[in-house]
Amino acid sequence: xxxxxxxDCSSSATxxxxxxRRALLAPPCRFRPATVAAPPRRPLAIAAPQLPLLPRxxxxxSASAAAAAAAAxxxxxxxxxxxxxxxxxxxxxxxxxxxxxIAKMKDAIxxxxxxxxxxxxxxxxSQTYVRNKKKACEAVGIKSYExxxxxxxxxxxxxxxxxxxxxDPSVHGILVQLPLPHHMNDExxxxxxxIEKDVDGFHPxxxxxxxxxxxxxxxxxxxxxxxxELLHRYxxxxxxxRAVVIGRSNIVGMPAxxxxxKANATVSIVHSNTKKPEEITRQADIVIAAVGVAxxxxxxxxxxGAAIIDVGINPVDDPESPRGYRLVGDVCYxxxxxxAGLITPVPGGVGPMTIAMLLSNTLESAKRIHKFK
Amino acid sequence: xxxxxxxDCSSSATxxxxxxRRALLAPPCRFRPATVAAPPRRPLAIAAPQLPLLPRxxxxxSASAAAAAAAAxxxxxxxxxxxxxxxxxxxxxxxxxxxxxIAKMKDAIxxxxxxxxxxxxxxxxSQTYVRNKKKACEAVGIKSYExxxxxxxxxxxxxxxxxxxxxDPSVHGILVQLPLPHHMNDExxxxxxxIEKDVDGFHPxxxxxxxxxxxxxxxxxxxxxxxxELLHRYxxxxxxxRAVVIGRSNIVGMPAxxxxxKANATVSIVHSNTKKPEEITRQADIVIAAVGVAxxxxxxxxxxGAAIIDVGINPVDDPESPRGYRLVGDVCYxxxxxxAGLITPVPGGVGPMTIAMLLSNTLESAKRIHKFK
Numbered sequence: 224x225x226x227x228x229x230x231d232c233s234s235s236a237t238x239x240x241x242x243x244r245r246a247l248l249a250p251p252c253r254f255r256p257a258t259v260a261a262p263p264r265r266p267l268a269i270a271a272p273q274l275p276l277l278p279r280x281x282x283x284x285s286a287s288a289a290a291a292a293a294a295a296x297x298x299x300x301x302x303x304x305x306x307x308x309x310x311x312x313x314x315x316x317x318x319x320x321x322x323x324x325i326a327k328m329k330d331a332i333x334x335x336x337x338x339x340x341x342x343x344x345x346x347x348x349s350q351t352y353v354r355n356k357k358k359a360c361e362a363v364g365i366k367s368y369e370x371x372x373x374x375x376x377x378x379x380x381x382x383x384x385x386x387x388x389x390x391d392p393s394v395h396g397i398l399v400q401l402p403l404p405h406h407m408n409d410e411x412x413x414x415x416x417x418i419e420k421d422v423d424g425f426h427p428x429x430x431x432x433x434x435x436x437x438x439x440x441x442x443x444x445x446x447x448x449x450x451x452e453l454l455h456r457y458x459x460x461x462x463x464x465r466a467v468v469i470g471r472s473n474i475v476g477m478p479a480x481x482x483x484x485k486a487n488a489t490v491s492i493v494h495s496n497t498k499k500p501e502e503i504t505r506q507a508d509i510v511i512a513a514v515g516v517a518x519x520x521x522x523x524x525x526x527x528g529a530a531i532i533d534v535g536i537n538p539v540d541d542p543e544s545p546r547g548y549r550l551v552g553d554v555c556y557x558x559x560x561x562x563a564g565l566i567t568p569v570p571g572g573v574g575p576m577t578i579a580m581l582l583s584n585t586l587e588s589a590k591r592i593h594k595f596k
Numbered sequence: 597x598x599x600x601x602x603x604d605c606s607s608s609a610t611x612x613x614x615x616x617r618r619a620l621l622a623p624p625c626r627f628r629p630a631t632v633a634a635p636p637r638r639p640l641a642i643a644a645p646q647l648p649l650l651p652r653x654x655x656x657x658s659a660s661a662a663a664a665a666a667a668a669x670x671x672x673x674x675x676x677x678x679x680x681x682x683x684x685x686x687x688x689x690x691x692x693x694x695x696x697x698i699a700k701m702k703d704a705i706x707x708x709x710x711x712x713x714x715x716x717x718x719x720x721x722s723q724t725y726v727r728n729k730k731k732a733c734e735a736v737g738i739k740s741y742e743x744x745x746x747x748x749x750x751x752x753x754x755x756x757x758x759x760x761x762x763x764d765p766s767v768h769g770i771l772v773q774l775p776l777p778h779h780m781n782d783e784x785x786x787x788x789x790x791i792e793k794d795v796d797g798f799h800p801x802x803x804x805x806x807x808x809x810x811x812x813x814x815x816x817x818x819x820x821x822x823x824x825e826l827l828h829r830y831x832x833x834x835x836x837x838r839a840v841v842i843g844r845s846n847i848v849g850m851p852a853x854x855x856x857x858k859a860n861a862t863v864s865i866v867h868s869n870t871k872k873p874e875e876i877t878r879q880a881d882i883v884i885a886a887v888g889v890a891x892x893x894x895x896x897x898x899x900x901g902a903a904i905i906d907v908g909i910n911p912v913d914d915p916e917s918p919r920g921y922r923l924v925g926d927v928c929y930x931x932x933x934x935x936a937g938l939i940t941p942v943p944g945g946v947g948p949m950t951i952a953m954l955l956s957n958t959l960e961s962a963k964r965i966h967k968f969k
Contacts, residue, residue: 410811427811431804434854435846438783438800463869465876471857473808481807484844484865489876491864492857496836503862 305531305563308453314575317452318363321582325364328586328595336589337366338396338422338581339388343381343407344374349400356398359578365585368394378407382415389417395592396422396585419592422584424448425473433481441591442584447479449576450511450532451486457565459509459530462487467507469493469500469553470514475534479511500524512553522558530565534573678904678936681826687948690825691736694955698737701959701968709962710739711769711795711954712761716754716780717747722773729771732951738958741767751780755788762790768965769795769958792965795957797821798846806854814964815957820852822949823884823905824859830938832882832903835860840880842866842873842926843887848907852884873897885926895931903938907946 329335338360342353353369360367370384381399388394397420403409413421418428424442432438443451454461466488470476476492484490488509493500501524504510512520513534525531535553552569560566567573590596702708711733715726726742733740743757754772761767770793776782786794791801797815805813816824827834839861843849849865857863861882866873874897877883885893886907898904908926925942933939940946963969 427804427808428801429804430807431800431802434803434807434850435800436844436850437846463871465871471809473810477807477809487867487869489864489866489870491862493862494860496860497862498836498838 305560305566306457307560308457308530308532308565308567308572310449310453310567310572311575313453313456314449314579317576317579318359318582321579321586322363324586328590328593329364332593332595334589334593334595335364335366336396336585337368337391337394338398338585339368339370339391339394340398340400341370341372341381341384341388342400343372343376344404346402349402353400356578356581359582360585363582365582366393374404376404378411381407381412385412385415389415389420392592394420395589396420396581398423398581420588422581422588424478424584430473430478430481433478433485436485442588443482443580444474444478445577445580445584446475446513446534446573447482447511448580448583449573450479450534451482452576452580453532453567453573454509454530457530459565461509464488464508465506466490466509466511467493467504469504469510469512469520470534472513475513476511479513479534483509483511510554514553516553517551518553518555520554520559522555522562525559525562527562528564529562531559531563531567532573533567533569536569536574678933678939679830680933681830681903681905681938681940681945683822683826683940683945684948686826686829687822687952690949690952691732691955694952694959695736697959701963701966702737705966705968707962707966707968708737708739709769709958710741710764710767711771711958712741712743712764712767713771713773714743714745714754714757714761715773716745716749717777719775722775726773729951729954732955733958736955738955739766747777749777751784754780754785758785758788762788762793765965767793768962769793769954771796771954793961795954795961797851797957803846803851803854806851806858809858815961816855816953817847817851818950818953818957819848819886819907819946820855820884821953821956822946823848823852823907824855825949825953826905826940826946827882827903830903832938834882837861837881838879839863839882839884840866840877842877842883842885842893843907845886848886849884852886852907856882856884883927887926889926890924891926891928893927893932895928895935898932898935900935901937902935904932904936904940905946906940906942909942909947 325335338356340353340356342349357367357369368388372380372384381403385397385399388397397416399412399416401409403412413423413425414427416426418426418441421429422442422445424430424433424440424444429440429442432440433443461483466483468476468480468483468490471480471492471494476494480490480492491503491507493503494514497503501521504520504524505526507526507529509530509532510520510525511532511534515535515537517535517537517539520531520533531554533552533554533556536550537552538548539551541547541549550570552567552572554566554569556566556568698708711729713726713729715722730740730742741761745753745757754776758770758772761770770789772785772789774782776785786798787800789799791799791814794802795815795818797803797806797813797817802813802815805811806816834856839856841849841853841856841863844853844865844867849867853863853865864876864880866876867887870876874894877893877897878899880899880902882903882905883893883898884905884907888908888910890908890910890912893904904927906925906927906929909923910925911921912924914920914922923943925940925945927939927942929939929941
């Protein structure tokens with residue numbers, strides 16, 4: 224996600240999108256410390272401690288029923304605050320389910336899923352992401368393969384490693400850590416990954432199959448898949464509902480819209496050219512915000528009772544924090560949580576789901592390749 | 597398109613989608629005879645007799661300026677009726693432009709575009725479509741190749757012919773006439789067509805590239821491309837406008853939504869699971885109706901001044917017609933034309949554009965393969 228350093232919701236970026244009168248009247252969105260934003264209730268932990276592994280969104284109906292019941296019962300409480308979608312807990316639960324499945328597969332056919340990660344250059348953030356992915360793989364029993372190439376490697380060197388992993392039967396998923404150095408063509412490199420091992424789901428063929436009725440992609444991109452998983456596990460009905468996706472990136476917004484559409488929501492996509500985005504968003508029963516603008520979505524944008532999935536992770540100045548900044552979402556949490564029915568916090572919402580879905584895609588790939596059910 | 601035999605707008609299909617009270621109050625949509633529905637003005641014929649060939653939608657801005665001026669000036673008239681988008685005339689003009697381009701290419705490099713059509717079985721409607729495509733090819737100078745296979749042919753026989761055309765350098769476009777016999781797998785057959793010759797634009801890789809920012813498809817599916825061409829040539833601004841696509845078929849609705857999105861409209865897709873479709877549609881500056889339900893879209897669904905593109909071609913009973921039926925669109929023309937700013941008639945709107953866009957895609961393919969600009 225692109226990120227913006229903004230001090231609060233009265234930022235210029237937000238003000239430009241809000242009608243002047245409302246922007247003047249609306250107080251700035253002050254952030255709660257992350258610890259306060261953590262979910263006060265954990266419905267899934269109580270309701271569904273033994274959910275089966277659910278690698279595909281459409282298989283989730285039965286599992287989400289238990290979570291739905293818990294979510295529904297907890298709405299009976301008298302407070303007006305949104306229920307918090309605990310992405311950290313759900314991700315943990317999914318990782319546990321994946322570990323169980325992998326152990327079963329290893330016992331039955333002697334195969335463990337393998338994920339290859341190619342990292343070019345020495346960006347600190349990329350190194351951290353790759354390290355986290357490797358750790359997550361190890362924790363569930365996925366064998367990870369890593370190639371680290373220097374910043375000045377040629378495109379051909381990267382392509383050579385992709386070709387090797389494409390033909391390696393112990394590798395079931397291949398991931399090229401982005402961003403790549405400027406001298407490389409992302410499209411050429413990503414298109415070289417075998418469609419059957421494209422666990423990121425970014426290949427245009429996967430996106431095309433996602434868009435088409437009667438077709439299924441090999442893989443669904445991890446972050447939007449995580450958003451859908453959260454909605455399913457919290458029993459949010461999608462069919463027939465109005466959904467608004469804010470942002471239309473190839474990685475999150477656009478595939479999220481296609482997934483909601485495939486689940487029979489009536490979807491609108493809001494983007495930088497949209498006039499009166501707050502009016503459209505206010506019609507939505509489900510909002511997925513993935514635009515990379517801190518606190519863009521104010522309370523006044525939210526339909527009472529809506530489910531809000533906040534994909535944004537934006538650093539904003541915070542002199543009280545030891546790091547000098549804190550992370551906030553695209554949604555003004557404090558305002559939205561008073562109006563929404565369900566909401567993801569930032570951090571601890573969608574974030575932990577992305578790696579969980581990468582593990583899920585890698586397992587799914589190994590099961591498909593080895594015809595293991 | 598699926599088609600429905602309905603006698604008028606008070607049909608059961610429409611009533612189910614309209615709130616009961618309005619359905620009872622709304623008078624049935626009576627159809628004008630097709631001749632009356634023909635456009636009273638032809639702005640393009642006056643404004644832009646020499647428009648250059650415009651094979652790609654994004655290149656159309658300059659050409660549409662002249663048409664836009666004509667359209668704008670004609671809105672000064674006192675009547676409250678929508679301007680009619682004359683698809684027949686625009687299609688004729690495009691065919692003329694294509695013929696000029698083909699003659700130029702033949703003179704310059706001695707190449708003429710070639711289109712291969714594969715027809716399996718003896719459905720009368722398919723035979724008519726194929727005959728019409730062949731005639732249209734001949735008229736502009738495209739060489740057409742035809743293979744007619746018996747109904748009981750095997751999938752392998754079809755695949756063999758596709759392979760031959762894929763490797764034939766004189767063939768630049770390959771089209772498999774749908775529907776195929778039931779014993780064949782459409783997906784297998786359509787996926788066998790080389791992505792560089794898929795002039796129908798139905799390959800998932802094409803759809804994926806259409807959906808993604810920063811990517812362009814090899815070909816845009818013909819009917820939605822025709823819808824966009826009509827909007828462009830009539831000077832309808834798309835960027836920043838609200839657009840509603842009714843219907844989400846792989847052939848029309850979904851790619852039309854992706855095209856509008858790529859042109860920076862704020863797009864919502866209305867479908868059979870959408871509640872209160874009339875409320876959403878009424879917010880739209882641009883409506884593309886492609887659902888295959890006669891007269892579904894009533895006047896009350898339309899925002900005053902909106903541009904309405906009606907893709908539906910539905911037969912409805914008409915004892916006064918010699919054939920016993922007449923063709924109507926998905927939009928109740930008589931009602932909508934009193935409220936909309938621009939509207940396509942049925943027939944004579946989108947219909948003639950589809951073949952024109954097929955010719956355009958075939959020419960585009962030949963130019964790309966032979967690097968002719």
